[in-house]
Amino acid sequence: MKKTYLFLTFLSAWIVACAFTEDGNLVTENKTPKMNSMNAKLDTATFGEGCFWCTEAFFQRLKGVKEVISGYGGGFVENPTYEQVCDKNTGHIELARIVFDPAIITYDELLEVFWKTHDPTTWDQQGNDIGPQYRSAIYYHNTEQKEKAEKYKAALDKSGAWANPIVTIIEPFKNFYPAENYHQNYYNNNKNQGYCRFVIAPKLEKFEKVFKDKLIKQ
Template identity: 65%
Template structure:
């Protein structure tokens, strides 16, 4: 009996270590050379913004940072009813917010269709309020559209995927109008690049990132491929 309890304790502890909702080192020194976002947008470039929720924003950020045409990725919270929520409040599952990536991009270099392709291929859109060990409404799969073009393209892509049978279960991704976005605490920004030795980064993000870089090899920023 004690042996079984030990096994279950180890199992749940390992799941916790591989969950996004765990204490993080808030005051860690950040190496500016690790920042993959080129936030100096060239003069004359008109950007657009996409808002995707596909589980832990640490993962989502790492994917989209590496795409050509993406100038900035911010991790944050959106869709809820509490202004300026903290990470702890969102993890308590009472604010209505989702962990989101705000993606600022050049539509002449990377289209919204291409962003959608990355979105659908980098998480499981058939699991409700869950991605792996990350469980809760803040991890739901969602696209917050900012205009009719984004809404139409997202709905068409979702319908085509469902019809194609690409997934064994129905897609539960929500497609909703943009409501709000609050940038997460600074220690969440550029998380993977600054914490690649952390357990979650090594065992959850890194394997996904390696697959992502193989699939989207021709769409990566110079120096990533």
């Protein structure tokens, strides 16, 4: 896992700085568009990468991310509870809805964080968290997001960054239901809780080293 993490750190410079033409060729582009963010239109990304407590903690520390909401989506039960989702009969995945300013941080950069903060090769599992609610998922909101997600997934698979194939699902956004209030801002409010101390905190330490240039100054 350490080898993969270091490899992806190197790979990030290539992924974020590259885009693809319609015929599949790579062309370079600026990481962040230069524009006045005062009147910029906000955009939304929806990711699932295991426990939403972890996902929220990563993305809410990034410059340009305005809001991160933990919730459930992709399933067929309206307004599900945490208990219902944990029963594995709702079809829902634990998700983070990320509202961001593309003038400050791009969707490409959010994808980089997504790929590097979980294992996208394990089906319905992240570490000791096992179940369909922990599935790796990208729910795209437009064609551009779809194309970027699919091409970066293919590029990562081809690169051999992971020993096993990536199983992340990439599907059109279907629905999203915010989780209960006690799940929101969970790590920041519960840093002494066991899961936060022994699971989230070590991941955040690695994350903050890799993405130190993209973090909000504390």
